[in-house]
Amino acid sequence: MAVCPFRNGFANAPADRKSVNQATLKSTDTHALDTLTGGAFTAPTSGERAARVREWLASDPAVEQMQEVFRELSGRDKGAAKLLRERLDEIKRSRGQEAIAAEWAEKAQALLGQPKLNIADAMAWQRDAAKAGAPLSRDPLATLKGQLADRIKGIEDLQHRVQVQREAAVLLAQRIEVLSTKSWRDAQAAAAALGTDVPDWQAQAQSLLQDSNWASVDTRFPPLLDASRAQLQAVWDAFQSALAQAQAAAQDPAAPLPPVPVWADELRVLRGVAVEPVAKPSRPKVDPEARARANDVVREALARLEQEIAEGHGKASAGAAAALRNALKEHGKLVDDKIENQAHAALSAAGELEGWQRWRADQLRQELVAKAEGLFEHPAPVEGQEPQPPKPRFGGRKMQEQLRALRDQWKQTDQGGVPNHALWKRFDDACNEAYKVVEAWLDKVKAESAEHKAQRVALIDEVKAWAAANTTALDGDWKGFNRILHQFENRWREAGHLSEKAFAEMQSSWKEAIHAAYAPLEAVQKESLERRHAMIEDAKALGAAPQLRVDAVRALQQRWQQEAQTIPLDRKHEQKLWDAFRKPIDEAFNRKDQEREKAASALSDRDRVVLEASKALEAANASGDAQKIKTAIAALDAALRGQAQAAAAVQAAGVPEAAAPAPAGDAEAGADATPAAAPDDAAQANPDAPAQVAGEPAPPPKPAPKPVKAMRGDDRPGMKKAEPMPQGRGGKFGDRKPGMGGRPGDRGAPRDARGDGRFGGGRFGDREAAEDRGPRLGDVAFRAQREALEHAQSTLKKLAAQAHGEALTQLLTAWEQRAADQVPSVQELGKSVTPAVRTSWVQAIGASAGALPGEALLRLEIAAESPTPADQISARRMLQLQLLTRRNDPSPAQTWGQDTARVFAGAYEAGAARRLQAVLKVLLRG
Template sequence: MPEVPETPAPALRSSEPHPLDGLTGGAFSAATSGERAARIRDWLAGQPAPEQLQEVFKDLSQRDKGAARLVRERLDEIKRARGQEAIAAEWAAKAEALLAAPKLNIADAMAWQRDAARAGAPLSREPLADFKTRLAERVKVIEDLQHRVQVQREAAVLLAQRIEVLSTKPWSDARDAVDTLRADVQHWQDQAGEIAGDANWGSVDARFAPMLDASRTQLLAVWDAFQSAVAQAQAAATDPAAPLPPVPVWAEALRLARGEPAQAEADKAAPAAKAAPAVDPAVREQARAAVQEALERLEAETAAGHGKASADAAAALRAVLKEHGRHIDTALEHKVNGALVAAGELEGWQRWGADQVRAELVAKAEALLKRPEGQALGGRKMQETLRQLRDMWKQADHGGAPNHALWKRFDEACTEAHKVVEAWLDKIKTEAAEHKAQRVALIDEVKAWGLAHTASLDWKSQYRALQQFAARWREGGHVSEKVFAELQPLWKAALDAAAVPLETAQKSSLERRHAMIAEAVQLGAAPSLRIDAVKALQQRWQAEAQAVPLDRRQEQKLWDAFRKPIDDAFNRKSAEREQSAVALGARDRAVLEAAKALEAANASGDMQRIRAAMAALDAAVRSRDEEQKQAPAQVDTAVTAIDSGAETGAAGNADTQAAASSESADDGAADPAPAEAAAPKPAPRPVVAVRGDDRPGMRREAPAAPGRGGRPGERRDSRDGRDMRGPRGEGRFGGDRFGDRAPREDRGPRLGDTAFRAQRDALEHAQATLRKLAAQAHGEALTQLLAAWEKRDAALVPSVQELGGRVSPAVRGAWVQAVGAAPAGDAAQALLRLEMAAELPTPAEHLDARRALQLHLLTRRNDPAPAQTWGQDAARVLAAASDPGSARRLQGVLKVLLRA
């Protein structure tokens, strides 16, 4: 046979390499995400170009987000670096401008560093680091020059003091010190010239240049006078005819060296002055009157204690004395001198008081600089405080002569504290500019928004957007009154233009809402209230309110006006219904009386009384029309029986109460309603034909149980499960179509609203009270059983009625026998079986034993389950010794099993 060629196996399709694998070192072909991230890190270590990074990120972000994050971080870093480079270039240009300026202001240099740091400029990197260092050095040089000026001023003062001290010593000492002083003065002039010739002298504060010039002028004046006096003293020492120097000490020494008398003896030897010529009496009287008038004014001001006025009066008196003092007598002159002394004392006291006030103000001004950081004053508060301090200083100056030393300290402290105000003002100015720019941008944004939403019909979003614009304008920050007056008209015009479509829609909506309000008034005034028309009108109002929003207050007022006529109509209808309900029938009154009796029984807490009251209420509800007249008498009889039953139950023993409790706890227990209280049921109709029951074990002649009557979806009665409208065909054709269904029980006529609500609430309260009493009885029985086990007293074991329907007499007998006998056996396994029967968790220390028991039970299939033998297991536990742990576990188990 011919050979069949072998079919080659299909080759495995090999994936083509990614175009970027060669660039990234095989990152796209990596098997795992971790390997891909490692290769991307190795590739990033080579500092790839931004274009390559962008290309790799674009493709890698769709494959691996984790690896793409590394590329994105590198792109963000490059972006930040570029942004910082632009900022660095901007601030470098500003620094170059500051350094190139012939005069550098220290505040501008410090502000450059502060503002650059706020703008995020990289001050720690080049070139800004170099500019920062150069500016700092320049500022340091300028501050050093200012400090040297102050040192030179103090040196000039010290040189002048040395020259003045030499004027009090012999002129020979001054002659010997001339050369030393000349060298010192020349050295001072050289240093001053060096300071003034410095390249940064123009950047020094303006107050330092006059300070240096004044010191130079004063020193040179004192030095020239000293040199002239020394030269004159040398000439007078060598030539007796030469004039004496103007220095008193030197002149006196030279006069004694010449042999001339002293100046005091020369004055004594001088001839007496010639007698003054006679004065005209009229002139003398005029001078006396002028001085007397000025004197009286001074005395009055001094007595009043007016410091400033007394100083003015004293000055006026001195002026009068200069003119007329030589013409007054001695008595008036003494009186004038006394008044001037008194005025001087008052002026001194005023000056002292003013100095005390000034010292206090200086202390306050200096304390502003020493406040801790947490208590530092803000800009506005500091400005107000400084203004108050300066006003108080002016008031102190009005009361006395100025004190320049205190004023210097006060002014320096206020100037230093004012730096805080200056920084705050700069901040306010910057923020005001930013706020103005934001408001202008907001106006432009509103204009653009208005043009973009001219044709939009989404009024809700437009109203919300306009409200947000208004809120942003209110929160736009503080601007000056002038700027606000300029921007406010522009803002109102832009907002009004943007709100024109919305306002038009709101106007139309208002007209429609007023029409709906008028329609609501008509509906409310109609004799019969049309519910369908009211619902339709309310739906129209809701649709209109959701479509076009209005101001909240206006919309609330319109809604109140729309709702009022409808609410009035419903209130009128409710009032009519209540009026009709007031006239209760005999049956409704009987139901109300029975409900009140049941509420009273609920309050008593007697279970038998509550059940009797429930039966009486059920009898009153089921009473028929012909029995309505006898219903009040039946209710009274039931109430009397309830009261007598309550008294009998209260006088009875506790077993009867516990039995009633156990009956309420048992779900299968029947209500002990009296037979005579229930309405008689109608006789069932005779069975004409039956359908045989062909189920296994059923008799053929027995009729089948009735099925669910009615059509699917029909409502059944909540008590008997039958259709409230009767079997199929009943009422439609006048009777049962087949005759195989029981007739519907007639429950009597419909109750009124008040009676129905009263009986419903009373029944709900009664059922809740019965459940509560049953739980209490169950808890008491369980507690009594545990006490009997602990005391080993069989007489304390509760009865079968107290324990409930879950415990049979045989089980109770086993419990009584176990409790009465001596403790024997181990209850561990029995407790585990009880917990398994009750499906309760086992304590952690017994979990291993429970698992072992469960495995053992799986091997014993024919043994009864723990849920079937829990009575015997409880007897085993009661036969063992009692301990707190076992008692707690047994209580939890029986609490579930006795109520299951």
């Protein structure tokens, strides 16, 4: 069946059309979003895109629009999309806070709607709301928080008033009881004031019962108030009845006496009746066994209380005191008076300890409140500016640790004393305010942890995909393979912080993925280790051989380098293998070096003398004395020529000093003495030469080689003006007979005249044979003398430059001071200055100063080819043109001495002195 060639194209047409439509729609949406955001998609740079997105966000766009823009922009520019993501996260967080705020507002309204409000529930609402992240600083929670705080404050004030009323009732009762110990007339006088105070107290107590917060007070306060009311009313009623009875008895002698003993005795005295003393009732007899048991029980409780008091345990001492009170209540009538007195004293001490601990606990609580309130730094107010909000002193983690420590300390303080609700409220408010910083930090940590976890999961997937696609190194580049794996490991280490639990869960997956990626490299490294161990064995064999084969060692090292450059290993392991590989080879080379050093250590006499002369020259260089350096150079040159050894041999043989060989300096100075060299030194200098027979005249010393100087013109024999033209051979070619002279190499010439080889004789001219300088120096002596000479030359140059600068400075100073006697000498000025020139300078400086010649300075600058100041350039060019027309006049380079004298004859100027110094610095060196 034939198949239409266009069938596939038509079949795919709808899909192609669909993809084109999707691309068109996507481009249309992108264009619309770009228009919406003000060109955020078409901006050329990331900074401009971020700026346009920021401007668009300032207009408060809808959440759906921001989500759509973020979806499209996140794939193009993550930096600009980050702004959108932060705004969306903020909106999401604010919506979540609104829901939380509504929930906790409902709970607060429920608490406020209850007729009986528990203070602990109200304070727990604020703490739990802060932990849940509710915005307590914004309405409606801020208003509800204030209402709860006012309600709590009202309840606490009401409870405090109850305690005050109770104390007032006790004081009123004490006033009434004190009147029973005084005269009834005093009581009658004070009855009017008590008649006013007691009803007032009753009215105040009744107002407490009518307060709206009375139902919310603690359950222990209403019974206290009722008991105080009943006790005060009973005492007041008894006082009134006793006082009325005393008044009636005072008016009617037949009336009964009041029940108050003091008043009754006073009325009896008033009636004339004698007062009989009241006999104390005798105690009934008690069983001795029961008394002993009671004493033991009370003594045991007393010992426990005294121990707790001695140790300072407030809470335990309160329990021990309660136990002692119960024991006294049960057995108080049976115990001895001594034990009873000790028990009461111990109870008093326990009460004091409890009060002291309550006071100390309040002090500790106040310190904790100050620390909690000090977690924020309150800036000082500035006039004319709004008050700045407080700033936290610590970051999130540090703030969390501080809050945890403060709350633990508060719990420990509450364990030993009565709680203080007012201080607790201040402390809890400060901690809740500081916990907002911790909440923000925890939210940030959670977001970062989620992001880090997503990055690590993506990295694990990337490593797995890479390991599946790269089962071997591309082009054999195992180093690049290893480098990529190390990059993966670095990215894992730098992927951010995770909790220990989350990291432990992901660590196993990461190890599996990275081990699978390392598997091909580990297999290759195993084979490389086998090859390297084999090369180490080869190195040991080469090092143990009696004759070290350098070519084999070099080839083995090249194999090792190729292996190391191809297959990477762990740095420490590879270093250990390399040390094991190079150890036998280094030992073999060290043995060879030791043998060479042993052979070189046996220095000859000539090497030793050269070394000593080199050390002397180095010491002279360090001294900085030019004369010493030159003397040391001459001594080193003598040692190199063998003259020092000859002099030492002559002195050892007892030859007079006049017969000793002259130093090189004397030979150069043209001394007439030509002493004979010592036989031993001559043999040492030239071992191949035959020994001189005793009694024969010594050969004349060889003259010093004549230095070659370059000469202009033709330097062929006879062409020099100072040498005569040699006479010709005469005759025609071939007329000369053998042995008649001519070239030494001719057939008739003697053998000695022809020379003995390549460089001797007249083959290359009439040049003398090379001077015989004796045996070759050792390596140590040669290097020492070369370095010493180099240092000496550089030191002499420095000294010469220093002397030149000092002489030039002295010369200019003499010109400035017009002191002719300060002009340096000819030796100090250098070889460029002749005595006649110096004399002219002295005369010019000694004469009276005249005008400064500008042309002389210009001629000097032309002679030294030094730059001229900008204002004198035109004059210099004019002078150069004039010099071109004066063909027979001497040039400035020839008359610079006379020009300098003309300048010295003029007056001293600082600018002219600088120009003259720059010129003479060049000319005096020439």
